[in-house]
Amino acid sequence: MKSTILTLGILLLAIPGLVLAQEEGAKEEAHEKELAHEHSAEMVNLPTAAVAVLASTSGSDVKGVIMLKQEDGYVHLTGEVINLEPGEHGFHIHEFGDLTKADGTAAGGHFNPDGHEHGAPGAKSHAGDLGNITADDSGVAKIDTKAEGLKLHIVLGRSIVVHAKADDLKSQPSGDAGPRVGVGVIGIAKPSE
Structure with missing residues (x-):
């Protein structure tokens, strides 16, 4: 008890x-x-606007500003790149926002989260394949392109790269576009007022 x-x-x-x-x-x-x-x-x-300020790689004087805006189903890229050789130049989003090497190679390869082969912009190529930009006789390339299916938030902190030559849109793994002449990290843009 x-x-x-x-x-x-x-x-x-x-x-x-x-x-x-x-x-x-x-x-x-x-x-x-x-x-x-x-x-x-x-x-x-999520951020809806970003900016990449292109810096020259060694031996280059290429500069530019690229604005990125998230739209319904695509990212709209606009801007201008100067001091290019007249003609076409490969234009890509690369996997890293690392500018520690003077030749731009620290930015890594094309952004390719789905493991596709390189090609023209589209669903079956690298997510970072943006095709070519064309510089006029004064070396200025105006940019106004849509990256279909891309989401802005997944490319923040990566980089935009401009190459010395045209991207042939077929050679593996990167289109035989030559050295990198301009590289810029994609950062969140200040909201417009």
Whole structure:
């Protein structure tokens, strides 16, 4: 009988502690849900505008500014590149935003998350294959192109590269476009006012 009373007494003393632990657990769970909701709200507000300021690689004087804007189903790229040789030049998104090598090679290869072969812009080529830009006789290339199916948020922090020669849109792995003459990291643009 004494052991039953002792057991009941211990249980009665333990119950308030269990209730407090449950309340603390419920508060912690509610806080975690609140944080998850805030995180998902941040994910909904993905950046819709970005910019890449092209810097010259060694032996080049190429410069430019490329604006990127998320649209419904594509990223719209606009801008201008100067000091190019007249004619066509390969134009790609490369996998890294690393400008630590003077020749631009630290930017890595074309951005290609799906493992496609290189080719003309489209669903069966690298996500970073943007084709060619054309410089006029004064060395200026105006850019106004749509990267169909691309999502802006997945290319932030990567780079845009302009090459010395035209991309032949077929040679593997990168279109035989020659050395990199301009490279710029894709960063979030200040919202327009």
